[in-house]
Structures are given as C-alpha cells and as structure tokens.
Amino acid sequence: MLYFLSVGETLDCLLATLALDWGLGWGHSPAGRVPLFSTPCLQAAVDTHVHRIANRLKWTKKMTKSPEETRRNLEEWLPRVLWSEINGLLVGFGQQICLPVHPRCQACLNKALCPAAQGL
Missing domain, CATH: 1.10.1670.10 (Helix-hairpin-Helix base-excision DNA repair enzymes (C-terminal))
Structure with a gap:
C-alpha cells in the first residue's frame, strides 16, 4: 500500500503511524487514532x-x-x-x-x- 504525506504531516508522524500499522499489525485506521494524543501527528481516522x-x-x-x-x-x-x-x-x-x-x-x-x- 502507498502512503502519502498530507499537508502538515511530517515524515516522523507517518513513520510512527506505519510502525503501529505494520509493526503491531494494527490497521491504518486504529494506528491513525493514536497520534490524536500527540497533536503534531493528528490525522483523520x-x-x-x-x-x-x-x-x-x-x-x-x-x-x-x-x-x-x-x-x-x-x-x-x-x-x-x-x-x-x-x-x-x-x-x-x-x-x-x-x-x-x-x-x-x-x-x-x-x-x-x-x-x-x-x-x-
């Protein structure tokens, strides 16, 4: 699957989400909710x-x-x-x-x- 950086999204945020997504076996939606608690990485789940x-x-x-x-x-x-x-x-x-x-x-x-x- 391809992932693209959204406006305002940093590479660190994308890598953190991918680590949860791929490393822990979470889907992208639950992985996307975790950054809600670290606001620079906020994304819609x-x-x-x-x-x-x-x-x-x-x-x-x-x-x-x-x-x-x-x-x-x-x-x-x-x-x-x-x-x-x-x-x-x-x-x-x-x-x-x-x-x-x-x-x-x-x-x-x-x-x-x-x-x-x-x-x-």
Missing part, C-alpha cells in the same frame, strides 16, 4: 465505515477506492478540529443504518440529504 459513508454522501471529490484515499480527501476540506470526531460519529451509523449491503435508507434521518438515497 478513516475506516471502512467512514470510507463508505463519505463516498455515499459525496464528501470526496470523486469516488475513492480506499480508506487512505478517503482520509486524504476529507483532510482537504474537513476542519482539523473535527478530524478526531469523524470516526466516532460515523462508525455506529455505518454499523446500524448505512450498511455496506442493503443500507437502511428508509430508516435514515439523513435520507433527504443523501445523494445515494436519492439514487444520484
């Missing part, structure tokens, strides 16, 4: 739920193929103060309502705002 929902809501410039690509897209426009919030807000929603297969759009309070629910 994007797992498969956030990746799927961001694409369905068209929060990315184009459909992204990986959580890493989605993270880079979100970090371009999402205010930095929300990077630590996005994962916690969307994971449960992705597990209960915005499912990978057969999303429960009729039960979703956001269906009027969702391009995917509108068939767009």
Whole structure:
C-alpha cells in the first residue's frame, strides 16, 4: 500500500503511524487514532465505515477506492478540529443504518440529504 504525506504531516508522524500499522499489525485506521494524543501527528481516522459513508454522501471529490484515499480527501476540506470526531460519529451509523449491503435508507434521518438515497 502507498502512503502519502498530507499537508502538515511530517515524515516522523507517518513513520510512527506505519510502525503501529505494520509493526503491531494494527490497521491504518486504529494506528491513525493514536497520534490524536500527540497533536503534531493528528490525522483523520478513516475506516471502512467512514470510507463508505463519505463516498455515499459525496464528501470526496470523486469516488475513492480506499480508506487512505478517503482520509486524504476529507483532510482537504474537513476542519482539523473535527478530524478526531469523524470516526466516532460515523462508525455506529455505518454499523446500524448505512450498511455496506442493503443500507437502511428508509430508516435514515439523513435520507433527504443523501445523494445515494436519492439514487444520484
């Protein structure tokens, strides 16, 4: 997998994340949450739920193929103060309502705002 430095991300932060990702066998999303406690390395934690929902809501410039690509897209426009919030807000929603297969759009309070629910 290729990793790219985001604006403001230092090589030290990337290496620390990769050490957790590869060295400890963590995925990139949990590894990305650890730097939240060491602010220079802050990055949005994007797992498969956030990746799927961001694409369905068209929060990315184009459909992204990986959580890493989605993270880079979100970090371009999402205010930095929300990077630590996005994962916690969307994971449960992705597990209960915005499912990978057969999303429960009729039960979703956001269906009027969702391009995917509108068939767009």
